[in-house]
Amino acid sequence: TATLYQGSLKSFCVPVLNCYACPNALFSCPIGTIQHFMVTGHFPFYALGTLGVVGSAVGRMTCGTLCPFGFFQDILYKFRTWKFSLPQWVRWFRYVVLVSLVFIIPYITHENWFSKLCPMGTLIAGLPWVTLNVNVRSMVKTMFWVKISILLFFVTTSTMTKRPFCRAVCPLGAIFSVFNKASFLKLEWNADTCTRCGKCQKICPVDIRVDREPNSIDCLRCLDCTRCPSVKLTTIFTKEPFKKAESYPGVGREEREEVAVR
Template sequence: SASLYQGPMKSVCTPLLNCYACPSALLSCPIGTLQHFAAAGNVSWYAVGTLSVVGASAGRMTCGTLCPFGALQDLLYKFRGWKVSLPHWTRYLRYAVLAGLVFIIPWLTRENWFSKLCPVGTLMGGLPWVAMNAGIRSMVRSLFWVKIAILLFFVTTSTMVKRPFCRAFCPLGAIFSLFNKSSFLQLAWDPDTCTRCGKCRMICPVDIRPDRNPTDPDCLRCLDCTRCPSLKLTTVFHRQPFGEPAVPASVARSV
């Protein structure tokens, strides 16, 4: 058996999807907090403020460096097999999930529907509780199997698509993506040294081109692409860390 920690740390939001029901969870989930207050007809300004500070500081960097479910998807994609690319329009689904399952539907139904269906919660909370507690196993109903089906869907698609949950369905990623263009930490690209070889896209966990748009809302700031000397982590106050751009040859000849 296991017990659920209910101490003072549970009032602190982590900048990750962190299932409140996970037996090992010490902190609260920001999305769970937002929808809990929405279901009560209120707004958690504490959660809003916490996510705003994290987003304004680093954009989606926590998604690319700390998220365990993201790391699992990266691992699954390494399996050999059929690989496909997500259509560009799927990036907007995460905003629909954020608006619908985190705010609107909980407010209308007074229930936390994203948490009921979240695959991260199923993996970190639902499965461990069912495995460790016979009493909970006797309470399993059809909703649990729906949650298992959703988790299996993302596990399966992760072997074919780079981070499908992060890119198309994660409401926390949707929030942080709004800060990518203006966050303190930025990704900079040097057009003078870039050879347009496309290797940055090949290693990108979300299949974008950092050399075309280093502030892309999909960018996780994982920094894998900074192994290329044409890409570098910088700050909003130092957008040209490579020095001043070179003078084009046509301009130089006219001087």
């Protein structure tokens, strides 16, 4: 029978979405930690401070390089199914989730409501416990099937659109996103060499046009776009990493030169 580790490492939260209740979890989830403090009526200085330090340094890079649920969605998107793009306005829903399900509702109801509904928790904790532990299996009720339905919804939509949970729901991504434009690490785009081919958007897991907004609040900092020589990872101390060129929206380098001559 599986057992839950409750040692000293559980006092630390890691900067990626995970689940305290996962049978193999060694650390705590930052969103779960924030909810815990709200439920007990205390401000989550420790959790928000940890996330603030990480966000100030790398922005959303942990979302793009370390998050297991994000990786899971990337794999699902590779399935050959009908595809569609999410509208830009869905990005704001994750802030609604953050404020309501992580802060306000847990404080009022004294219940960790985001954790109760989180598809990541269902995948790596709920399903394993029900599968491995007979005693837990006997306690399955309606709420468990609600959680399974939410997980199946995101599994299905992830095969058709890029990272729907990360873009529309994830409260941790919402927290890190506010640091993207001012973090120590940042992306620079070279207008002088970019041909506006659009390949950066095609490979981007969240459909960003790097030539328009290299440090978008949606950017996961996965660095896939840096395969292109026109995009580069720099720091806030880098001076003029690329030669600045006059911008002609939607026009490549050769066309800009022709415009300049005219």
